[in-house]
Amino acid sequence: MASGTTATARAAQGAAAELGAAFEAAVAADERIEPRDWMPDAYRAGLVRQIAQHAHSEIIGMQPEANWIARAPSLRRKAILMAKVQDEAGHGLYLYGAAETLGTSRAELLDKLHEGRQKYSSIFNYPTLTWADVGAIGWLVDGAAITNQVPLCRCSYGPYARAMVRICKEESFHQRQGYELLLALSRGTEAQHAMAQDAVDRWWWPSLMMFGPPDAESPHSAQSMAWKIKRHSNDELRQRFVDICVPQAEALGLTLPDPDLRWNEQRGHYDHGAIDWAEFHEVLKGNGPCNEQRLAQRRQAHEEGAWVREAAAAYAAKQQRAAHREEREALAS
Ligand code: 3HC
Numbered sequence: 001m002a003s004g005t006t007a008t009a010r011a012a013q014g015a016a017a018e019l020g021a022a023f024e025a026a027v028a029a030d031e032r033i034e035p036r037d038w039m040p041d042a043y044r045a046g047l048v049r050q051i052a053q054h055a056h057s058e059i060i061g062m063q064p065e066a067n068w069i070a071r072a073p074s075l076r077r078k079a080i081l082m083a084k085v086q087d088e089a090g091h092g093l094y095l096y097g098a099a100e101t102l103g104t105s106r107a108e109l110l111d112k113l114h115e116g117r118q119k120y121s122s123i124f125n126y127p128t129l130t131w132a133d134v135g136a137i138g139w140l141v142d143g144a145a146i147t148n149q150v151p152l153c154r155c156s157y158g159p160y161a162r163a164m165v166r167i168c169k170e171e172s173f174h175q176r177q178g179y180e181l182l183l184a185l186s187r188g189t190e191a192q193h194a195m196a197q198d199a200v201d202r203w204w205w206p207s208l209m210m211f212g213p214p215d216a217e218s219p220h221s222a223q224s225m226a227w228k229i230k231r232h233s234n235d236e237l238r239q240r241f242v243d244i245c246v247p248q249a250e251a252l253g254l255t256l257p258d259p260d261l262r263w264n265e266q267r268g269h270y271d272h273g274a275i276d277w278a279e280f281h282e283v284l285k286g287n288g289p290c291n292e293q294r295l296a297q298r299r300q301a302h303e304e305g306a307w308v309r310e311a312a313a314a315y316a317a318k319q320q321r322a323a324h325r326e327e328r329e330a331l332a333s
Contacts, residue, residue: 027228032158035101043227046220047157048104049118050229055095056113056120060294062088064128065137073131080177081134087170094163101159114299122280123210125288132185132192132199138178139252140200140207140245146171147241148211151231160229179248186253193253200249201257208272209280211238217277242270 019038026033033039062085069085072078096106112118123141128134150168155161185196212218212234224230232240242261249256260273282288 027156030154030156030228032161033156034158042223043229044102046224046227047160047229048099048102048109050220050224051095051099051102051160052104052109052112053119053121055092055099055109056118057124058088058092058095060113060120060124060298061141063294063297064124064126064290065134067128068131068134071131072134077181084138084174084177087174091167091170094167095160098157098159098163110302114295114302116286116295119284120294121210122283122288123206124294125283125290126202126206127290129202130195130199132182132195133203135178135181135185135196136199136203138174138176139182139248140178140203141210142171142174142178143245144207144210144241146175147244148237151237154228154231156228179252182252182254196252197254200254204257205275205279208238208241208275209277209283211235211241213277213280239269242272246270 020040023033023037023039023043026037033043065081065088066085069078069081072081096109099109100106109118113120123144128137146168149164149171152164153161153168155164182196182200185192187193212221215221215233215235218234221230221233225233245256246261258273260271262271263269264271283291286292
């Protein structure tokens, strides 16, 4: 009996090792891991953690900009902003859908967000004080998001990678509308130019924080990169973003609020000043300017949407009953 049990355990261990080797080989060969494939528990958990944080960021990110829909300065600007905010809701849906393929329901993830057990991006805890903030969010926040997210289109997990392709196309439109809005303000009256500069002054540093802590203090980066979930480190992407923004700021006629920003011939990159990581950690702890407001509004929107979820579930159940009835009738005839 004992030797039978040992043999069974050995066979199970052998099978697990084979599955693990097949997974590692697929990642090494740049193949996609799909929902039905075997994957290590930590790979699944790491993906759910990152995708959930990403999805939550998309839907919480609707709030700061929605704040300006009713006050957009023209019908054209209002239509653009409404489309953009709707896009963010759609991005949230694709991402919650990607997380569902890993066996985690949207309801469960939303509960975790509402209970403060899962994070969303630090950037959305800052207020949108003027119309120029809509431009700064488009140019800098969506610009940072694209820099971070284009490499995720090559993420080793298929559903996440495919969701990112569409998201990045839309983010690219978002970035351009922000740039164009800021350009109009920068070339406008003196007061409009000053408003654009003030917005850039406030959003620049928080945008750099979006890329996450420095590599040396990023607990997840090494494993995520080994599994090809992330393709580049936080610092690499942050540097790429700085290098892209400097000439764009010049073209906009705006100044980036960093006296230490200068081209480093040796590195072939722009050096930048020190980031205030104490501020970043405070925001992550819930002490940013708008953390409480953002979560309270999200919880309220969820409660107010309960009737929609109930109605949708009742309608789906009715459709299912009708489909079953048709199937029974077809079988009987
Ligand atoms: N805001 C909030 N939390 C952050 C953060 C930020 N800017 N940067 C890092 N963190 C958190 C991590 O989630 C992690 O928390 P946890 O251990 O409790 O889960 C912790 O800080 C340590 O950070 P790591 O660098 O080790 O974490 P990651 O390897 O996951 O890297 C990341 C962080 C670069 C943000 C990565 O998760 C990522 O690329 N995520 C996908 C993109 C994303 O989530 N973007 C949200 C931005 S906004 C957006 O998409 C909306 C668009 O419309 C603008």
